[in-house]
Amino acid sequence: MPHRIAQHPRPPTVVRAELAVLAGLALLLLVAPQVQASDLLSLSGFGTLGYQADNNSYVAPTRDISQLPRNLYAAGPSWRMDSRLGVQVTSKPNPNVDLVAQVVVRDQYKSSLDSATEFAYVALHPNTSLDLRLGRVGYSAFLMADYRNVGYAYPWVRPPVEFYGWIPIFSVDGVDAAYSVQRDDAVWRMKAQFGKSHVWLPLASGVGGGYQFKTDNLSTFSLSRQSSFLRLKAAYSSFTAKTDAPIIAPLEAGLDQVASAGIPGVSANAAALDSQVSFKGARVGYTTLGAAYDNNTWLLQTEIGRSTSSAHVVPTGRMAYASVGRRFGDWMPFCMVSTYRPGAMLNASAYDMGAALNASLGSAAEKLVNYTRINQTTTSLGVRWDFRPHAALKLQWDSTRSQPPGFGIGNFAHGLNLQSVHLDQITATVDFIF
Amino acid sequence: MRISPAILWVVFLSGLVGSGQTLADIAVIASNESPLSALTPHEVADLYLGLTRSVGAHAEFSVVVYEHPDNSLRANFYRILNGMSINQLNAYWARLQFSGAVLPPVRLPDSQAVLDAVSHHSNAIGYIETNRLNDSVKVLRLFQEGQGNDPSVRPVASQ
Numbered sequence: 001m002p003h004r005i006a007q008h009p010r011p012p013t014v015v016r017a018e019l020a021v022l023a024g025l026a027l028l029l030l031v032a033p034q035v036q037a038s039d040l041l042s043l044s045g046f047g048t049l050g051y052q053a054d055n056n057s058y059v060a061p062t063r064d065i066s067q068l069p070r071n072l073y074a075a076g077p078s079w080r081m082d083s084r085l086g087v088q089v090t091s092k093p094n095p096n097v098d099l100v101a102q103v104v105v106r107d108q109y110k111s112s113l114d115s116a117t118e119f120a121y122v123a124l125h126p127n128t129s130l131d132l133r134l135g136r137v138g139y140s141a142f143l144m145a146d147y148r149n150v151g152y153a154y155p156w157v158r159p160p161v162e163f164y165g166w167i168p169i170f171s172v173d174g175v176d177a178a179y180s181v182q183r184d185d186a187v188w189r190m191k192a193q194f195g196k197s198h199v200w201l202p203l204a205s206g207v208g209g210g211y212q213f214k215t216d217n218l219s220t221f222s223l224s225r226q227s228s229f230l231r232l233k234a235a236y237s238s239f240t241a242k243t244d245a246p247i248i249a250p251l252e253a254g255l256d257q258v259a260s261a262g263i264p265g266v267s268a269n270a271a272a273l274d275s276q277v278s279f280k281g282a283r284v285g286y287t288t289l290g291a292a293y294d295n296n297t298w299l300l301q302t303e304i305g306r307s308t309s310s311a312h313v314v315p316t317g318r319m320a321y322a323s324v325g326r327r328f329g330d331w332m333p334f335c336m337v338s339t340y341r342p343g344a345m346l347n348a349s350a351y352d353m354g355a356a357l358n359a360s361l362g363s364a365a366e367k368l369v370n371y372t373r374i375n376q377t378t379t380s381l382g383v384r385w386d387f388r389p390h391a392a393l394k395l396q397w398d399s400t401r402s403q404p405p406g407f408g409i410g411n412f413a414h415g416l417n418l419q420s421v422h423l424d425q426i427t428a429t430v431d432f433i434f
Numbered sequence: 435m436r437i438s439p440a441i442l443w444v445v446f447l448s449g450l451v452g453s454g455q456t457l458a459d460i461a462v463i464a465s466n467e468s469p470l471s472a473l474t475p476h477e478v479a480d481l482y483l484g485l486t487r488s489v490g491a492h493a494e495f496s497v498v499v500y501e502h503p504d505n506s507l508r509a510n511f512y513r514i515l516n517g518m519s520i521n522q523l524n525a526y527w528a529r530l531q532f533s534g535a536v537l538p539p540v541r542l543p544d545s546q547a548v549l550d551a552v553s554h555h556s557n558a559i560g561y562i563e564t565n566r567l568n569d570s571v572k573v574l575r576l577f578q579e580g581q582g583n584d585p586s587v588r589p590v591a592s593q
Contacts, residue, residue, distance in 0.1 A: 044531065096496075102532065126496070130494075144529075146534060147528075147529050150532040152525060154525075187486060386521035389521060390524060423477060433532075
């Protein structure tokens with residue numbers, strides 16, 4: 001996404017709140033194994049205490065696009081990026097009904113109870129093969145989209161940002177239905193999900209106070225297969241973007257004006273270019289294939305994906321990652337490579353509006369739209385140590401390279417969209433469940 | 435002073451015996467009223483890892499699974515069943531539970547609680563040490579200590 005323009009220093013009360021959250025995380029880590037569930041209402045949760053540092057003063061990496069580092073790209077070592085706390089309350093009023101709510105306190109550009117509520121749904125199990133959920137549910141388009149926050153459940157300090165960091169959907173307000181069937185030694189699961197979503201993104205936050213990215217007509221279909229050592233998943237998801245970003249409004253106004261002027265051969269091209277720079281109305285599609293292999297010793301995981309859009313302004317491209325880990329008792333060293341390769345750039349000259357308009361509006365459109373390109377690769381090495389049955393310490397080194405044009409995933413200083421960028425970062429986390 | 439190698443071996447071996455846990459055979463049990471009569475290791479694994487809620491021949495019969503806390507019995511059960519460690523198991527369930535996919539089995543405090551719960555619920559299964567068995571339940575599957583585990587019955591990547 002485009003870089004952020006204005007800084008937003010945090011007031012002292014926010015800093016105190018952060019310290020309180022960190023203290024709470026440490027306390028939970030100590031008492032976690034003592035927390036017990038009751039039969040009617042169970043309380044459980046997960047958390048991560050993370051510390052991250054990098055060597056580039058002009059780039060601040062982020063875990064996902066909903067984050068805005070405190071001092072933009074000048075952010076130093078941080079507890080904020082990966083630290084989070086999730087609490088899940090579950091009730092089972094009868095064997096065929098579950099009520100589930102999950103709240104995750106984490107670093108987000110705009111935090112509220114709404115943004116922290118990952119799940120709030122009622123699940124129905126009318127028979128032993130069918131599961132229906134209604135409410136706010138996890139996004140099911142990727143292998144691990146619905147447990148991105150649960151660091152204890154995966155080897156790395158965070159899901160690969162080139163694959164998961166740019167996804168603008170965190171939860172879905174709607175319904176889903178899953179049907180499971182067993183064949184030989186494998187369980188097949190077909191799932192359909194429908195609904196809408198919304199999230200605040202710090203897109204050019206200094207200009208318009210951020211951007212609430214809303215989607216509608218969201219539908220996801222997935223097929224997964226689980227057998228001895230292997231978990232496979234294929235999915236396709238599509239949605240319509242409902243809202244536009246304030247930073248693009250002046251450009252759209254200019255293009256609208258030309259489009260409605262009725263100039264033969266020019267207005268039509270202006271309207272066509274307008275549709276390419278507008279989030280609103282863009283139809284977006286994700287196609288993914290994932291596999292996870294675990295034979296108790298070796299753990300391999302890979303995903304490939306493709307993002308398409310009817311509008312150039314929505315980042316499109318192909319993405320993939322592959323990870324290998326090996327267990328040595330409670331220790332698991334691992335390595336991972338993840339990459340995002342962008343789709344075609346916007347070429348505004350293809351929309352002929354005359355030399356003057358092409359030089360102004362066309363050039364502005366190219367500049368804004370090509371900001372959103374992502375051409376980034378990260379190589380990671382790390383180790384996970386399960387030092388307690390409910391807690392793991394992880395250390396990870398990431399080397400990230402981002403290629404121009406376009407800002408990668410994170411906060412980049414002005415002008416870095418036209419340069420190659422290299423970033424090394426180290427992260428230590430303690431992930432736990434209770 | 436010179437210590438005989440034989441004495442060192444005796445001390446070493448007695449230390450091993452002293453530090454070892456007493457391991458018991460484990461029985462997967464159900465109420466005498468349950469329609470289930472036996473389970474294969476694959477079926478036990480599928481039920482205990484949340485992949486299925488029923489067993490092939492009784493597809494319409496929804497099974498409730500009772501689990502133990504993180505104790506030596508639970509560790510032995512999964513070690514014999516499929517070789518998963520408690521750490522792997524906890525990570526596996528963290529994924530299922532906190533993604534909203536499947537709720538974990540109901541945990542009861544000890545084997546007596548499992549025995550009582552299973553004997554009173556015809557749709558439930560649990561596992562206990564074989565030396566705690568009584569007439570209120572029937573055995574669906576016996577896992578004997580020393581029996582080699584079969585990792586292939588662990589049906590899903592755990593992390």
